[in-house]
Amino acid sequence: MTLEVELYRAGADVPERRLPLPKLLKAVLASELRGVGAEPVFMLSFESVPGPEFYPGPPRLSYRDRHFGHVTVIVQVEDHVVYRHPHSVNGLLGPVLAEVAKSIDPDEQSWTFRIDSPVFEDSPGLRMPPEVRGSMDVDVARSSRLSFGVRPAREPEVPTFDAAASGLPAELGHHPVSVLLSPDVKRLLERDLPLSEHVEEGGFLFGKVYRRPEAPDHHVVLVEHVLPAEHSGASLMHFTFTGDSFRTMRRVLAERHPDDQLVGWYHTHLFAPKGPFGLSETDVALHRATFRRPWQIAGLINIHDNRRHLRCYAGSETSMRVCPLWSRDDDSEQYRRAPSALGHQ
Template sequence: MSSDPSGGSAMIVLYKGRTFERAASVPLSGMVVAALESHLPALQSPARLSVRLRFLARPDPRVIEGPPVLHNLRSQIGQIHVEIGSQGRPIVREVFSVRSLLGPLLLRTVSQLDPRAEVWGFCLEHPRLDRYDLHRPTPPVEGSMEIDLRDTRPGLTVSTVEADPVPLAVPDDFGIDPARVGRVGILLGHELRERLATMPLSSRLEEGGFLLGRPHRLAPSDGTPPGQERYLLEVSAITPAEHSGASVSHFTFTGDSFRELNRRLTESERDEQLVGWYHTHLFSGRKSGLSSIDVDMHHGTFRQPWQVAALINLTSEERLLRFYRWADQEMRECAVWVGDERGRYRFAGTSLDYAA
């Protein structure tokens, strides 16, 4: 069987798990022929089939529902023009969507590779497609509606829910110097610190999620102006966001991401609340900070003065973790204390380095 997909050999690359680590690759032309088997006559020599494939940049963003769930990570290429012939005679000449052509066969393939894996991704790979980044499409939010807060007509009203009061904390109880706290100081427990060092993180798509824990308010000193309170933030858990979108340079929450988190918090017996969010940066330098999009998202969504943004810069050799808080119309780095097995804390500066 010969193949000429606009020059070179095209493949389908399969990625397993929520971190989308590369698992396998198969020739695209062979998968196309297998998917169209019912269209093809019985041939004495299938090897004489000629296959020409042309990629069409027509988006096909929807997830292929399983189980398992299968994400098209290069969904900008959503259609393929297929020409199959034998001995100079055309048999198939038609345009197919990637989802309808390959979806059923890919679902069977990944289920055979690992029946336990619930999430997979795939992409078409060819030199001419290198300019298209991999991405996980942001899923649509069911039952949503747009609200213009500037609309003063009678009808639906929106009001702010008062937050629970933040309990007072005594820095000595944690073994830390209050002079180093700044506006928000981070207390990172031993178990979570170890998990951040070892948790799987994708090197192809940005990842993100939520930080859980407990805020504590430091007693104000004489002359502390209103709005300048200081906080200690115990960060005790990290949970990846469900129903999110991602690419090599962006991560997107949806309303369903927060709905699922709220359900988990409601059902949990642990005394935790949403204290912030995290995401990764890829290929942007070891010490690149939050982007303007990150800052706008934090300021518009995480409104409590003690809520923070954690940034994990990934390189091939290490990961660098920093926490940021909103103050004076900008994001600033937080001081971090790390816990030990005895529950005491030591000052770690404003960043933590982990070997990748």
């Protein structure tokens, strides 16, 4: 059975055009399929996770089955998988459908589309976050008129880093944040930490932070402990912390690691890293809203074909940059500069 995409003018009940989905996918993936001689076979796995509301165009396109808003596209040529990557449906089909819509009527600025397929079944790769109860929003600007006060917490003092005593070279370069992984953390993130291949996973990173004496606004972050998040929501394309996740984190930090700080977080992407592609816009928004100290890091673990690829990021209000990674083994006191990313296969 060949799936078709129905393209509608906004508000219309009858499709303006019906297009074979394989033909559209060939156009979308033309660069990836260049030089492939045999006919590609497309396999699609839709996820019951809402996608973007629309593709901005022009013209603007809205996907009618937005509840199933993400899809993993696998392309097989003969016996080889030549492409595997998750997409939002709007992001995947929007550009090519916009061109079709413009060819039909360049003056029509709003279209919708749907995929004519059997009824979607709920995806097993979905974990909904627990229902939040007893929460409230607090307007800090109005705190003087509330029955309680709100004021910023005092920032903990950051000690100076002693490069010689740490086993690191004195010159770390001009990176705002350098990341040191203890041997236990290196093993966990690269290999031993159980991680799903069906939904994104994530959690918290504990350790210590130091400022560099030659550049006080530059920091060294030592990651010593990993805590998988509880009470989180997840899917193939999405990971969510909840208030309960942070309550559990704070309790564990106070009870088990009272000398450490929350130095950041980590989560997984269930596809191979491609070029500079790293944190998504959603990841960056979460980091900037929740992990606001300039030295707090975001660890990203790409999982693909039983391989893991680890990068760490830190940033400001305007950018997120890859941090240099340093690690050492149990039998070594010297940290070694890792490649741009650590990996295990």
